[in-house]
Amino acid sequence: MLTQLTHKITTMTRRRALAATAGLVLGLAASSPFAPAQAADDTIKIGILHSLSGTMAISETTLKDTILFLIDEQNKKGGVLGKKLEAVVVDPASNWPLFAEKARELITKDKVAVVFGCWTSVSRKSVLPVFKELNNILFYPVQYEGEESERNVFYTGAAPNQQAIPAVDYLMKEEKVKRWVLAGTDYVYPRTTNKILEAYLKSKGVAQDDIMINYTPFGHSDWQTIVADIKKFGSAGKKTAVVSTINGDANVPFYKELGNQGIKATDIPVVAFSVGEEELAGIDTKPLLGHLAAWNYFESIKTPANEKFIKEWQAYTKNPKRVTNDPMEAHYIGFNMWVKAVEKVKSTDPDKVIDALPGTEAPNLTGGVSKMLPNHHITKPVFIGEIKGNGQFDVVWKTPGLVAGDAWSKELEGSKDLIGDWVGKKCGNYNTKTNKCGGQGS
């Protein structure tokens, strides 16, 4: 029952009395068949497909709040096309098949104009056929393994060349790293990313003996052996670093074990791709001083846009300690791009918006302007941050300009000739060697 509960928050019609009612009652009342009819024509509905219960709730709940916040801000400015925006929140409960079901419900029953959602790659893969079949739009805000470009999906998180490769470059140049531990959780994102990184490292002349690859199950909590192995691997007289694609909850015990076994960032730095401000909120970061993370956004970056965003976000959530993170910024960019595209074509019709989105520009929070590319990925700056004692990151390096996201990795045999181009070629996996649409992927 709990998982099927559908929350609906009609931002416009929310009255004080209603808001005071418990969320459960509100959800039940609004999802009764009589409720939505009144608001059908004068609002634009936006679907939010993020897990609010189950294992992924830890990360995804914040993104749900982010979209609600962005909708609230947009409505204060008068909405879009003269209409107010209305959020439709569903809870796919960290259950991959339920993601597809909930996506179908959002599009067919609630008739949303666009959906913001998903975190894990498997949830994205699960909803893909639904978005294709029903022809709607999904904005996906999380860094992922790439190797995909779909007409109905817009990827606002980092592709591997916008996160992993620059991070490795940084370690090679600044830290003179010669030996590499690629440690990850055992699923598709770390495995693909590590495959790309392994190919990249070898192309830079790193020997097989100097690469150690290690996978652990989801939620792994006993890191003693692996941390000891890393220590051993690092004592071969060459500078060693760990590239971590360890996911979610497993990070806290991993970092605790590193701290306890006395591995300092000055000896063996760890650069992580899935550890942001949210994840650090659960750890005492003093022993982690100097370990690294690569992202396209850090809360600590001082720009007027970012400071304004953080201030309004904390006011909206009524929590002065609430942190911001990279996927939130991705939603910020994606949401604003969608608003701009809709205003350009004066319609929320998915076909028109999909065609209008490539080329659309929207400011990011770090002082630049990101652009939607024909492959449905965006341009982003890449930052390397070091963990500070207060749970925030100190930016120590950034790319000189924005990096364009590659849908298909240039490092992998099967994908290096492929490009995604939904403007000229109308194809997500166009092979530039054979000049044909179609190849690995779909």
Added chain:
Amino acid sequence: MPALAGPFEDSVAKFANDEFSDTEAAIGEIAASGNALAPRIIGALQDGRLSADPDSKKVFITQTDGKIIDAATGAAVDKLPDNAAAVRLNNRLRRTVEAALGGLTLLSSDPAKRLAAAQSVFKSHEENLLPTVEGALAKESVKSIKQAFAEARAAIILFKPDASDSDKLDAVAVVKARGDQEALALLTGLGDQPPSVTKAAAAAVTSIQSNLAMWSMVQNAWYGLSLGSVLLLAAIGLAITFGVMGVINMAHGEMVMLGAYTTFVVQEVIRTRYPALFDYSLLIAVPLAFLVAGLIGVVIERTIIRFLYGRPLETLLATWGLSLVLQQAVRTAFGPTNREVGNPSWMSGAFELGQITITYNRLWILCFTLAVFAILLAMLRYTALGLEMRAVTQNRRMAASMGIATSRVDALTFGLGSGIAGIAGVALSQIDNVSPNLGQSYIIDSFMVVVFGGVGNLWGTLVGAFTLGIANKFLEPVAGAVLGKIAILVLIILFIQKRPRGLFALKGRAVEA
């Protein structure tokens, strides 16, 4: 820019530029200046207590006692300027700072600082520090620090291009005697050396490696014990509710989670009200977690489980549903993100035993688990409640006819099992995430341990937990964490085929009941 008095002041002012290259230059110049303030400046930089005002180019040290001084002059300052910010470091600079500080504190009067300095010189093997190290070595009276100085000297000599072959051979012997991973790292990274030295170094590397390989067996055994203690701790409450009472309690993990959240709440209160008590937070949390989880356990037994005795499938579904309800309730009350539970100082860090590292938190958890086990065993054996529990589980009708209030005993037994799960949560909060999902990751392992050890037998749970822990840790280096876990599951399935009642099967009337 204000007029500055001399080169030292110029160097200090470079910290205010907020450029890593300038900071690096400043560290080098200050370390070489011989100024009395130098160790304090570099020390403050390392601890993040050095701040700079980008406008006036003034640099300040916040001393450990909270007083502030001007870094260039040593004069006291009332307060930091508003726009002063801590001088930033990156890893490369942190290494530079460590090396510089090592050079500056080699002759410190504090033995701990001298030892740290000697170790950092061993790592940096800075050639120009050789005379200082040799001077310190001659003066040193503490044996362990003298040893560290000798090793630091050997490291420098090995990397000194003009050192004689015989000096280098002596140095190889000193480093070989040290015999740990850092010695190994030093010897494998020597680079170009005279042939005799290369040969000696290679021999030393082989000998250190074989020595370390032996130690790694010891280390695996320790890791196994430690993992076993975590498994035992998580399973011990289930050994009561499932093992003794026969209730398939899928909400067991959530009792562990509630214990962990109790720890969080206790620490929050201590942080805001009585910060001095922080090191005792876990001691306070243990009884509270027992009470919270135990009471909830009693309520669950009275309201749900007592209607389902003898219907395992319904119990399984009801308790599983209950686990989801509890998870979501905690998620609503505390939020979906991890909560920070700190380690008290006596549970942080590690010590070296031979060539293995033993972390304090794991050691304490092992001791704690054994203590909980012993207390539980004693309780079942020597108290009236324990006697009644055993009577009820062995023969309910006979116990009832002897005047034991069996339903009260059921509630208390379930409460006891849940309470112990709550205590486990206190300990697990020290090594794992405190999130609503905490319990889920332990439920499968707990059932595995209880079933493997033999249902209804506490000693079986103990042996089962340690066997699984040690087997897992010896498999992990060979098969990897993922395959290791799968292998363990396969082995258990095979074992259960052979001995369906686990390692220590209960004999007697309870079995037929």
